[in-house]
Amino acid sequence: MRDAFKQFDQITNSEAFAAQALALFTYQYENNTVYRSYCDLINTNPVEVKTIQEIPFLPIQFFKTHKIYSPDPPPVNYFESSGTTGQIRSKHYVGDLQTYHQSFEKGFELFYGPIEEYALVALLPSYLERDNASLVYMANALIKKTKHPLSGFYLNEWEQLKYTLDLLEQKEQKTILLGVTFALLEVAEKYDWKLNHTLIMETGGMKGMQKEWVKSALHKYLGEHFGVSAIHAEYGMTELLSQAYSKGNGLFYCPPWMKVLTRATEDPFELIEYGKTGGVNIIDLANIDSCAFIATEDLGILYPDGGFEIQGRFDQAEVRGCNLMVV
DSSP, rough: OOOGGGGGGOSHHHHHHHHHHHHHOOOOOOOOOHHHHHHTTTTOOGGOOOSGGOOOOOTHHHHHSSSOOOSSSSEEEEEOOOOOOOOOOOOEEOOOOOHHHHHHHHHHHHHOOOOGGGEEEEEEEHTTTTSHHHHHHHHHHHHHHHTTEEHHHHHOOOOHHHHHHHHHTTTOOEEEEEEEHHHHHHHHHOOOOOOOOEEEEOOOOTOOSSSSHHHHHHHHHHHHHHTTTEEEEEETTTTOOEEEEEEEEEEEEOOOOOHHHHEEEEEEEEOOOOEEEEEEEEETOOOOOOSSEEEEEEEEEEETTOOEEEEOOGGGGTTTTTTGSSO
């Protein structure tokens, strides 16, 4: 049964998505004890769930307090979220790393074409400083897949980074500079840039920054300093195996096996209309062995074409519904 869900990247329409989501919901209810307990506590009977809107979304905080995993097969690895000293970190257990590769490689290609056409320069200092970061794992795999000699990671080697990007520009090589927000801001301010063949992709991350940035202002600032017309962005998290991408204006789109819905901020079980700010719920059909239905800590707006914006996070990042289960 589990292997049948590995064809998630063959999904091409909403009907196929709904059919697989409902089947995966039943499978995870039967095999994931934490998810089943949550569904039982909110009185959800799988037999009565007929649409994806009726599927319960597990509050993401449970990844910090419970092992969200189906027991068979045993996990081969786990990814861990960031956090300050003393904070409980989320752990996402993975039963098959090939499934992760399948998702992020196919997802990237759907939005940007073959990764082999690019040089990938990753500026992820805060992630490189810790183990088990899913973003580092993904970036490293994509860097290797480019097979380009100048692809690689950078910490704070600003001069070397400038030299590398200048050389790639001279060669008119399609390049992606993938970076956390605070590092992109720092390097943007250090040099005069005019990038014609480099795509800037931010992953979020304002660690250590005193100034609060509105996303539109941030992208405008980065665009002006790097000399590019648009700032791209990647939206993912430790608890997911899939990513959404934005090619500008802060508007994200999902691959066909991932879907965003929005919920009322005061009622975690009420889904809301397009164009209204609400909590972000995510269906990730690549999340076969943990939970594919997650109520995140993010606030966003969903649009009729499936695009969505991220506007911030819940206060203190506490997702309503977590108090239904005690550690």
